[in-house]
Amino acid sequence: MEDMEKFLFKFKGYYFNRSSLDIGFIENLDNFEIRENDVFIVTYPKSGTIWFQQLSLIYSEEHRKGTGKRETMDRVPFFEYKTPEMDFEERPSPCLFSTHLPYYLVPSGLKNKKVKIIYVYRNPKDVMCSYFHFAKNVISQFTGTFEEFMKQFLEGRVMGSLWFDHIKGWYEHRSLFNIQFMMYEEMKKDPRGSVLKICKFLEKGLSDEDMDAVVRQAIFENMKDDPLANYDSIIATVFGPNAKGHFLRKGTIGDWKNHLTVEQNERFDKIFQREMKDFPLEFIWDMNED
Template sequence: MAEKFPYTLETPTEEENKLIKKEFAGYLSGAVRVRPSGYFFQGIYRDYAERLFNFSVKSSDVFVVSYPKCGTTWTQEMTWLLLHDLDYEGAKVELDSRFPFLEADHVLDPEVFKLPVISDKLACPPPEPGKYLAAADNFPSPRTIKTHMPFSLLPPKLVDTCKVIYVTRDPRDVVVSYYHHHRMWATHGYSGDFKKFFDFFINEQVMWSPFWSHVREAWEKRHHSNLLIVTYEQLKADLPSVIKKVANFLGKNVTPEDIEKLSSHLHIDTMKNNMAVNCLHEAEFGLLDTKEGGFIRQGKSGGWRSYFDAEMIEKFDKWTKEKGQGLEKEFNWV
């Protein structure tokens, strides 16, 4: 039996909604906040909140959960290959077809596909409402599912039912990558500069924010046997060790040769040129602007130093101390 969605959906003030729709041209439905947590989404989320909360989870499922731009695609490709016994031929299929994006319906608003910049290039009709949620639901087992939703807005029994890998990253690097992501995708439609986006991020006015609440919900479950937390920094520093850790978590045996080959496949230079994971086909339809560097951009840690000025550093430190409440030390983001 479906559970009643236990939170309140609140429309921002007319002034804030007007600002959001102006700065994020792809947010055609405006914005909505989930109360009391404050999670921020496009207004179209209203149509899916209860359905996502009640998504039917199977014991054979494997979820990859993250705030955006934390190493999700990296972790998805690793997870899929480990689960499928390093089937590199099968991995040539587009990642989204192997690893459905649970909440894509309220991110890829069908109305955006009617904008001339996209519709003039689109060779097929806009997606039907609910298409992506249905695809995830009907995906053959064992299902591998990607989501950026925080745990509180996902099925309450998720971690008790199936394996979940949560991946996170230093928020200073997240905001830089998320900025380019918003400029890249027509479905977000952001054309402003970094400084303005930085303020939207720390004011928790971009999708899936607040960042710290998102991470804290995972951290509070860190001792659960069905949850593995991985960081982008770990992936960068020692990919073979993370591969081994994820393989053990999934109950898969890998040889040193397997790890070496998978590490090569997951190298940033390989991933950037991998048509199956880098969303290069979306550029053909006007959905993605490759001038921002592609969906997989640089794969760096610490790149924020080239973007933050003294004022931003001060603001970020204050925001981290207030909202992170020590989590930044747990992850060594200091």
């Protein structure tokens, strides 16, 4: 089994993906100058990051109308994985960023209560299964079994570190930020209602026509077929010719049932109940749940 940890860089207790990481930038994150109208989309890996990046359509009329040619990754770049040619300071306001960072590593400027943060969370069983396919087929950093990956995931020895710490850290320190928590499954079940909720938080009014365009283009199946949104163009460039999967695979609710054995599911439930006892946010584990 390939040891994933050789692809990771640990900084202040958090695992980054070592490839394409500007360590100097990471070491000075706290000093990054934040603008008051910046927007950050915060996720744990495989929790709907690209999906919510697509909601940059709310800010981009040209992309809503299909005339824009910039890829999602350029419109809403990953903050901690800044490419050398990308100058954040030269980007026009408002700057939209996505990040997997834990609450304690983000720039201190995010605590000014003006910068808007959307934290997207997804049930961790589906996160783990999606992550397994991503690590095995896209970034090609894992060659072991699902059982072996589950062990590393539950020990936090993956990019993003421990899922439980990530979501609890952001929620327990929510009073420090201007933050809106959004459930991945809620977006899946009610895309229009979710976009309306996000627009209200962002204080962005859209016409019915524009709202329809955002909802239509942000549907998972449409994103998967959209070369500006699906990230397929960067897979071979960033992760090499052996990468054969897709960033956007299924996007379903409850795919964990196709992966976990009864014993694995019981083990996961036991850990979840221990770690998330009294945690107030709700989770949806099956598409048929209300």
